[in-house]
Amino acid sequence: MSLDDFDLFLMSMEDVKPLKHDTVKLKSTKQGPSLAQQEKRKAAECDLSVDENYLQSEYVELLDPHAVLSFKNEGVQAQVFKNLRLAKYQLDATLDLHGQPLQRARTTLLTFIDDCHKRNIRVVLVRHGIGIKNKFKPGILKSYTNKWLQEIPSVLAFHSALKHHGGNGATYVLLKKSDEKKHENREIHSKRS
Structure with missing residues (x-):
């Protein structure tokens, strides 16, 4: 004789006793928020005020x-820039900034670019979006990303991505070779001569 799932369930529940009541009394929360909740609220309010001040101090x-x-430093060859625009270089890393507050987005971008440069990653994709969900000020993160990338010394060039990589909501970024890689190349070329 084989048992079905329901019979097995009934057998396993034989010694279970029902609860005497099915209501739960909650403690009154009139005491106010806990210390942890107060700290979280303070941190959240602080983050908002920092972002507002940040926007006021750095106008874009x-x-x-x-x-x-589209941006190209002097010394970047036209063909290299064209290849970047047409996504002919392999993308070695990607960063998504969507939904980040400006100050965190800036820190994240700077850290990402610095890390990629140190690891000799040459071409990256930065996704910043176009910000059309913000009906009052669309394109804020995109505008700031444009400014920040131009200020980072290790950035040689950048250009909006092709449609399959995010279109105008993403940007290809070409980075300089790391100092270590430059030294390596000099040694290789000096041995050839």
Whole structure:
């Protein structure tokens, strides 16, 4: 004789006793928020005030959400820049900044670029979005990303991505060779001569 699932369930529940009541009394929360809740609230309010001050201290002209980002340092060859624009280089790392507050986005971007440069990663994709969900000020993160990338010394060039990589909501970034890699290349070329 074989037992089905229901019979097995009934057998396993034989010694279970029902509860005498099915209501739960909760403690009154009129005491106010706990210390941990107060600290979380303070931290959240602090984050908001920092972001507002940050926006006021660093003015950036807002770009159209669908604007193409394009920047090239002097010395970057036209063909190299064209290859970057056309995604002919392998993308070695990707960063997604969507939904981050500006100050955190800036720190994340700077850390990411610095780490990639140290590890000799040459081409990266930064996803910043176009910000069209923000009806009052679209393109904020995109506009700031455009400014920040131009200020980072290890960035040689950048350009808005092709559609399959995120279109105008993402940017290809070309980084300089690390000092270690430059030294390695000099040694290789000096041995050839």
